[in-house]
Amino acid sequence: MLISKNNNKKSQVPKGSGTRILINVTVVGSAGPIRFVVDEVETVAGVVDTALKLYAREGRLPVLGFNCDDFVLYCPVAGTEALKTWETIGSVGVRNFMLCKKPREVVEGDNDGKPVATGILRKSVGGWKAWFNKSLNLKVSSH
Template sequence: MLITKHKKGSKSSGGNRLLISITVVGSAGPIRFVVSEEMMVATVVDTALKSYAREGRLPVLGSNANDFVLYCPVVGTEALKPWETIGSFGARNFMLCKKPHQQAVNNGDDQKPVTVGIRKSSGSWKAWFNKSLNLKVSSH
């Protein structure tokens, strides 16, 4: 049996590694995996979608990373930029949401993009979070 040891400064280590947790809106639980802190947000989204599909989770999301945005609730309400590094936020918990589709509406000469929901249950994580806070427990 051959045992190999990794050197601390080796190029294959890819810098510091982080265990991140990504909650997919509408799914039962988070996806957890290890990433390099220099990994781009777009690559993390792609890895999360592949891991989600490999585990056979529901609802089925698809595999196009361009259809999704990653949020970091600690940082703010803006979606993370695809070219940013995942380690630059100092967080390990993220939320993955489907982007709302935009369609052009023809109003004479002007064409303005209008956001159209995919289906009623696919809202943003903020709406889901606010809805979950508003649930009330009634006593008989």
């Protein structure tokens, strides 16, 4: 008697891995969102890592790199706070996210070489919040 191997994908999912959800990650400055499936128990850091890899694999511009520590994941509906890297993606309760580069810090020093003040270097005026609000305010005219 032959026993056939079941190649069903459902049987290949490890038990207790949680529910899988389809999420959209929009990268600021990119043409459109990246869509992929993750487990609800996946951490935010894991989602950022996956999003960066898929972004590079698709050959999208601008080139972002692969360092997850340089990026933060926002949920535009839930507020303006960045998600913590150890949070699970399913705990947020939404499926649309925004991936942004972290602001770079600039340390100003005096003649002794000791830092005097720390500020945040802004590359562009407004940032992702201004871009997001601007995109919501776009109106399509009928003429």
